[in-house]
Amino acid sequence: MQVLCKGVTIRGVVEGDVVPAEIIPELAVLYVAGELPLDDLIEEHPLADIERAAADSLAGRTVKPVLVFDD
16 A cells, blocks of 8 residues: 555566667677676585575675586
8 A cells, every 4th residue: 555655666677678689698798808707706505505505695695606416
């Protein structure tokens, strides 16, 4: 009811409202040039540490936890 009374607008965003066919090649060029440090955002965790990986993500200690499966 608060939304109706205040006249608030709710807007969803998917992929930042960009066109994937345009932005993905641009991001790839930036990455290859070393201007988009994606590797710094990733932290690998062994599968056994899945709880720590989730906790690190929730606490903001890592941006993208990646679980590594051993063969």
